[in-house]
């Protein structure tokens with residue numbers, strides 16, 4: 001415990017762990033993220049807290065779409081190579097093995113359990129270091145069935161991105 005109780009409490013929130021993929025006609029990127037949630041039933045919306053300085057931010061602005069890739073716990077090694085920024089690791093996509101989601105063309109990593117592809121409907125500057133990207137679900141598929149408890153989470157990895 002620290003003297004910063006807000007930090008302690010924020011770090012207690014249990015998050016899923018996903019890859020967010022983005023694309024334009026001539027580029028594609030994969031990043032990891034946990035600030036991801038469904039935000040509406042009708043229409044089906046997904047909200048993502050996205051670092052303004054990320055490569056993904058620029059690609060999402062240009063391409064207007066993204067996909068959330070969901071993984072089973074035993075497949076964590078498929079996502080961990082993508083923790084570094086494209087800006088720091090320009091060759092990041094060279095080791096990526098993926099197909100393209102049918103509606104948006106965003107990467108679906110080989111071995112992912114499911115994906116949800118979204119068209120961006122709003123990028124909201126909320127006055128912080130992350131923007132809120134809101135996407136409408138335009139496609140999805142399940143490649144490996146399973147319960148939510150079988151899917152990869154940050155607590156399972158012992159990692160944290162909060163506080």
Ligand SMILES: Cc1cc2nc3c(=O)[nH]c(=O)nc-3n(C[C@H](O)[C@H](O)[C@H](O)COP(=O)(O)O)c2cc1C
Pocket residue numbers: 029030031032033034035036049050051053054055056057082083084085086087130154159160161
């Ligand atoms: C465990 C973990 C969780 C993360 N969650 C988020 C997140 O929810 N949103 C975000 O913008 N960045 C998150 N990041 C940071 C991005 O993955 C990082 O900024 C990445 O370098 C961005 O990649 P890009 O610049 O190639 O787009 C997280 C990093 C880690 C290691």
